Amino acid sequence: MPDDDFGYTPWGRDWVRLAQPLRQTLPNPALPRARKLARLGGVQVTIDGRVVRGVVERGRGTSVACIAVAPMSQETIADIAGRLCGARALLTEDVHRAVTEMGHSPAPVLESVDCSCSDDTGRCVHVLAVFYEMARRVDDDPRISLDVQEFCQVSPDVTRAPTAALPQRWIALNVLNPADYFAVPR
Numbered sequence: 001m002p003d004d005d006f007g008y009t010p011w012g013r014d015w016v017r018l019a020q021p022l023r024q025t026l027p028n029p030a031l032p033r034a035r036k037l038a039r040l041g042g043v044q045v046t047i048d049g050r051v052v053r054g055v056v057e058r059g060r061g062t063s064v065a066c067i068a069v070a071p072m073s074q075e076t077i078a079d080i081a082g083r084l085c086g087a088r089a090l091l092t093e094d095v096h097r098a099v100t101e102m103g104h105s106p107a108p109v110l111e112s113v114d115c116s117c118s119d120d121t122g123r124c125v126h127v128l129a130v131f132y133e134m135a136r137r138v139d140d141d142p143r144i145s146l147d148v149q150e151f152c153q154v155s156p157d158v159t160r161a162p163t164a165a166l167p168q169r170w171i172a173l174n175v176l177n178p179a180d181y182f183a184v185p186r
């Protein structure tokens with residue numbers, strides 16, 4: 001189950017699920033270690049486009065985990081954008097629930113996972129720690145999870161896409177400044 005410190009919003013919980021998939025039933029002893037690393041500030045995350053890079057210090061060693069996130073589908077972008085009208089659109093739990101119920105889950109999909117350590121399973125403690133650190137950050141600001149999926153960098157082609165299927169209040173996202181557009185629920 002989600003740790004109290006990680007994934008207290010559904011947006012952050014999507015990242016906890018990357019570390020703790022629902023299909024995984026056996027306890028994974030690396031998970032508590034990964035949570036501890038994230039909780040104690042042992043993970044320094046930088047985000048560049050769709051790549052999350054985490055420098056993880058553990059003991060005397062430092063490992064670098066790189067996680068590439070797939071772009072969000074146009075349908076999911078349209079669905080979320082359609083629910084975010086208004087001057088102070090909020091990425092609330094209701095928005096998350098509504099788009100998920102429409103089959104447009106905003107959960108990140110991974111393109112590739114790599115770590116500098118000797119474990120090449122893509123599930124080493126460093127990668128898991130980066131998932132938790134991202135969950136913590138996304139809980140604080142859900143925009144991070146959308147940004148890393150290129151929510152606000154859709155091409156003009158996307159905004160011209162099937163307008164009949166989109167709400168009339170559709171706004172070309174690439175003309176918006178995300179900082180003005182979203183507010184963070186508190």
Ligand SMILES: [Zn+2]
Pocket residue numbers: 063065115116117118119124125126127
């Ligand atoms: Zn590693």
